[in-house]
Structures are given as C-alpha cells and as structure tokens.
Amino acid sequence: xxxxxxxxxxxxxxxxxxxxxxxxxxxxxxxxxxxxxxxxxxxxxxxxxxxxxxxxxxxxxxxxxxxxxxxxxxxxxxxxxxxxxxxxxxxxxxxxxxxxxxxxxxxxxxxxxxxxxxxxxxxxxxxxxxxxxxxxxxxxxxxxxxxxxxxxxxxxxxxxxxxxxxxxxxxxxxxxxxxxxxxxxxxxxxxxxxxxxxxxxxxxxxxxxxxxxxxxxxxxxxxxxxxxxxxxxxxxxxx
Ligand code: BTN
Numbered sequence: 001x002x003x004x005x006x007x008x009x010x011x012x013x014x015x016x017x018x019x020x021x022x023x024x025x026x027x028x029x030x031x032x033x034x035x036x037x038x039x040x041x042x043x044x045x046x047x048x049x050x051x052x053x054x055x056x057x058x059x060x061x062x063x064x065x066x067x068x069x070x071x072x073x074x075x076x077x078x079x080x081x082x083x084x085x086x087x088x089x090x091x092x093x094x095x096x097x098x099x100x101x102x103x104x105x106x107x108x109x110x111x112x113x114x115x116x117x118x119x120x121x122x123x124x125x126x127x128x129x130x131x132x133x134x135x136x137x138x139x140x141x142x143x144x145x146x147x148x149x150x151x152x153x154x155x156x157x158x159x160x161x162x163x164x165x166x167x168x169x170x171x172x173x174x175x176x177x178x179x180x181x182x183x184x185x186x187x188x189x190x191x192x193x194x195x196x197x198x199x200x201x202x203x204x205x206x207x208x209x210x211x212x213x214x215x216x217x218x219x220x221x222x223x224x225x226x227x228x229x230x231x232x233x234x235x236x237x238x239x
Contacts, residue, residue, distance in 0.1 A: 001056070001166060002027040010036040012055040013115055013124040020057060020120045030054040030158060037126065040113055041202075041236050050131035051143075052154050055124040056165070063169060065121050066216040067179045069114060069232070070186040071168055072123055073098060076110055077189045079161040080127075084147055094192035094211070094219055095232035098127070100142055106191060107142040125161075129154040179216070187214055192238060197221070199230055200237040 004027060009015045012029040014036075019027065031054070037047035047053050058068065073092040080090050080098070089101040090109070098110035113124040128143040130151050144152050171177045187193055198208040199221070207230060209223040218231040 001162065003162075004029045006031045008033050008035065010034060011038050011124075012053055013038060013113060013122050016055040016057050016122050016124075017115070017120070020122070024057070026058060028054055028056045028162065038113060038124070039111060039126075045111065045113075045126050046131075046134050046137070047126065048131045048134075050129060050145075050154070052125070052127040052129050052158055054158065055122050058121050058123070058169075060116060060118065060121045063121075063172065064179065065114075065116050067172065067182055068121060068123065069096065070182050070216070071165070072096065072112055072114075072125065074182065074185050074189060075161055075165045075168065076112075076125065076127065078164055079157060080109070080144065082160065083144060083152055083157065088147060089191075090189075091191035092186065092189045094190065094197075094214065094238050095235055099191060100147055102142055102147075108140055109142055109144060109147075127154075127157070129157060183214075183216065190214060192219070198239045199235055200239075201230065202234045202236055 009031045011034050012031050016029045033049045034047035034053050037045035037053060039045040073096045076098050077090050077092060091099055093099045093106060096112040097108050099106040100109050110127040115122040128141060130145045131143060133141050133143055193211050193214055196210050198206055200206055207221055207223060207228055209221040211219055212222050213220040218229055221228050221230060
C-alpha cells in the first residue's frame with residue numbers, strides 16, 4: 001500500500017477523501033500532526049506532535065466494510081500488545097475505542113473514525129503514542145509513553161500495524177481465514193462483551209443492560225424489554 005507522509009495536515013481523513021476524488025486508490029495518509037483532527041460524532045481529536053494519525057483508503061467492493069470495521073481495532077490491539085508488558089490489558093471498547101486498563105479503570109489510547117460511501121472506505125486511526133495528553137481529557141485518555149515509561153518509535157508502530165492489517169486482508173482474500181474468525185478475535189479483545197452497560201444512542205435514547213453478544217452489525221443487549229440490537233453506527237458512547 002502506498003504511504004503518503006505529511007508533516008502537517010488539517011485531517012488525514014479529509015486529505016484522503018480529496019485524493020479519492022482524484023481517483024487515487026489503496027493508499028495511506030500519515031501525518032505528524034493535524035490542525036483539525038476529527039473524532040466520532042463531530043468531536044475534536046487532539047492531534048499534537050508525537051501521536052500517530054493516519055487514514056487508510058480501501059475499496060469497499062474489494063473488502064467487506066463490516067469485517068474491516070472489526071479488523072482495524074483487532075490489528076491496533078495486536079500491534080500495541082507487542083510494546084507493553086504482558087500483564088497490561090489492552091482491549092476494544094464497543095464499537096471501536098482502543099483502551100488500556102490503568103489502576104482498575106479503562107482509559108482510551110486510540111480511536112477510529114470510518115467514513116464509508118459506495119466508492120470508498122476511509123479508516124482514520126489516531127493513537128496516543130508520545131504526544132502529551134491534554135488536561136481536559138487526562139481522566140479518560142492515556143498515551144503509550146505513559147504506559148511504558150518512555151518514548152516509543154511511532155513509525156515502527158505504524159509499520160507494524162500496517163503489516164498486520166495487510167496480512168489479515170491477504171488471508172481474507174485467499175480464504176485462509178474467514179470472517180467469523182475475525183469476529184471471534186474481536187470478541188476475545190472486547191472489554192464490553194458480558195458487561196452491564198449504558199449506551200447513549202444518536203437519538204439521545206439510553207439503552208442499558210447486559211451485553212449478550214456482538215456481531216458484524218452491532219451489539220445485542222438484554223434489556224428489561226428483552227433482547228435489543230444496537231447497530232454500531234448509532235452508538236455514541238458506552239458506559
Ligand atoms: C474517535 O472519536 O475515537 C475517533 C478518532 C479518530 C482520529 C483519527 S486521527 C487520523 C484520522 N484523521 C482524523 O481527522 N481523524 C482520524
């Protein structure tokens with residue numbers, strides 16, 4: 001996959017979409033910092049120097065976006081696990097926050113913003129590596145540097161991630177693994193499965209109950225009214 005490395009950009013997702021309009025295919029945009037990093041649901045993604053900010057562009061006709069949606073957090077977890085002690089828990093909080101357990105609490109270390117149309121799938125990934133965590137989010141976010149106690153080679157993490165991701169894609173294309181193995185791995189790394197949760201939905205409704213299952217479309221909650229399926233696309237926050 002071609003890598004376009006920029007020192008600064010507004011948002012790698014926005015830059016990637018512009019290149020798609022110019023008919024570019026299968027590439028990654030990597031930036032050292034972003035002046036207008038975007039999070040899910042219109043939130044800001046602080047993108048100071050030292051963090052990893054990149055967007056992968058793939059053709060949704062070539063790979064099933066529902067599977068890729070699960071695959072990306074899996075690859076981030078498998079990559080980051082290589083850099084931390086074995087006893088540090090890194091997992092996926094539904095739908096695709098990457099979290100680390102710090103003093104009994106989970107803190108966010110990475111996030112994913114997918115923008116999908118019938119023409120492109122732009123997968124934006126932000127990982128707090130060596131960047132300082134801003135005061136406003138220190139309660140809920142952590143960097144890899146804080147976890148390991150020193151600077152980490154962020155470009156090495158990027159290339160490890162990309163290699164892991166491309167390997168899985170190749171195996172999927174060659175039928176060496178199937179989509180259900182990806183789902184199984186996602187569930188293995190999920191910190192949400194089996195827990196009691198409160199989910200804030202995009203219509204401001206809150207659904208609470210025990211998480212019975214997760215599949216390619218969303219999460220299945222046992223509520224007081226029976227089982228309810230929440231599509232990942234309408235879930236704003238899980239508590
Ligand atoms: C989230 O809210 O958890 C998703 C955060 C995604 C941030 C990444 S950083 C690279 C890419 N470019 C953006 O503007 N956002 C994504």
